[in-house]
Amino acid sequence: MKLELRHLRVVCAIADAGSLSKASSVLGLAQPALTAQLHRIEGLLGGKLFDRDHKGARPTALGELVLERARVLLPAFSRLQEDALRLVDEDQPTDRFRVGAVNGPMLGGLVHRLTEAHPGAHVGTQVSWSGDELAAAVAQGRLDYVLVGVCGDAPPPSEYGLTWSVVAVDPVCVLISEDHPLTLLDEVPLSALKDMQWAATPGDGCFGDCFSAACTRAGFAPRTLYEVDIMGCIDLAQSGDVIALCQPTFRRTPGLAVLPLAGVPLRWRHLIGWDPESAAAALGPQVLRYAAEAYREKAERNPRYTGWLADHPEFGAVPHHAAV
Template sequence: MTRVDLEVRHLRVLLAVADEGSITRAAAVLGLSQPSLTAQLQRIERTVGEPVFVRGRTGVRITQFGRGLLSRARAVLREMDHLLVTSLPADRRELAIGDAGLLLAAVVPRLERDLAAAGTAMSIRVHLDPAAAALVAMLRSGRLDTAIISDVIGFELPKTAAVHRVTVVPVEPVFIALAAHHRLAARPAVDLADLADEAWIINPHDNPGWMASVRAACAHRGYQPRIAYESSHMAGARAFVATGTCVAIADPLSTEDPGVVFRPLIGDPIRGRIDLAWVDQCPVPADLLRRVVAEEYRALVERNAGYRRWWAEHGQILV
């Protein structure tokens, strides 16, 4: 690889590693394997002639040379993004939108109705991914125009200049999924300390901030959660929960299945936040997107009795 082979995609690789602070996390965001990303970094560093990062057991540290290079890379990518925006057709008629949760099922039909009522014919393409970092990466690369980001309070994703974000729901609780016959299911809310002896099932592809928050909250109560099961299939995970062999964290907007109930945690020790994110080339005004997301979120709260009770006391939407 020669110096002239350095391309815009290589600059995005460098910035992903810098923003994530970890080759492992950057590989997940970029959709690459860790060995592939490591090999790319080695080729890039040979090209520029200096190490950009110092690898360590806890992540990567940017070198002094790397700081200067990354500063220039960000400037180049800002110009490239501006070029892409100004070259978009004025009559663009497609919106690419992403979500990490359940909200898009309500937001997309509402957007289609509102846009049609305003005389704007636009198709909407949807991408669902439980990893919020992957949605942000798709926004940065131009594959998405906007996304609903479910972030973890205390373990937030790093901000990036290319992606605008505004908070819609400042605090969203995490509920616990339990078998309907579980010893704690009759309680209106569950103390996290009472789950010390439980096995847990997790989605290995979820935002890693959720599990980090669970571990931190459990450690505060004197134990570490025992991860006995992994499932990226929601129905499969709920089937395991229904047997009573494990518990799981749950989106408060979820509806209960036969055999599974959702209960809030006392004190809300694991909390998230709902943000709307978008990039400059988004063909739909951010104010419209924000209003629709806020209104449809509130409507979903009303359809869920357990969350409705929590919301009556604690809920807030920023409009």
């Protein structure tokens, strides 16, 4: 991992707030997730950035150096983006859809519906593991819409003033070798997997901490949690030694089964956001509807999940597209 501008924004937010608890509220992150992110940033820079105690967080000498440079770089970068966007804005097509997405089930179906409904439009996509990065791109005018996922009741990226709506709510499931005896069950108790190793795709937010807490409630501490891409999750799960955490709409893969966890210890909310002051906001409800249709289409390809949804109507696509 390399140092990025979003890391500098985190350091500035902590310094401005004076504590990690206050900064986590400003950034819309759970405090454990922000603490873990700070540790990763400190690892990249080679030392502590803040001295922390009951009074708050105070920059170290290294922290002061990073803050000094960050407060020059961040405004300069924002001005560069604004000037570039103003320069090219006149040459951009008026009928365009620029969609950013974190790993989720709706991007392909959404792009298909946009191109079908607007045959002359330019549809572009951008993907990232960071919902915060994509939300910033919407706020800066580089994207029109963003699809993100958040753990449980955690808020979506909140510092950019975007309008957010919930598209669907999923149980977090497990991707497991179809030869495993637990695949005979409709739902898998989390405690039955206590001796397994785990894998999940990377991302920002509190999911890793929530997973650890769910395991603790189930009476065990999780073994290794590998952070890998989607193909890595598939490969590790096919080995039979690793359980991958996944969404129930995960595409069918030979040799693997997707199973819900009993009692739904972890939930995942799919959201879409846009800038309410942008021209794209006028078509926001239409794009939201397309995203919901894309989700339903993907969910219906998994008969096991649609059967589960029949007994759990509080999950799946949100009927009235609740705003956040």
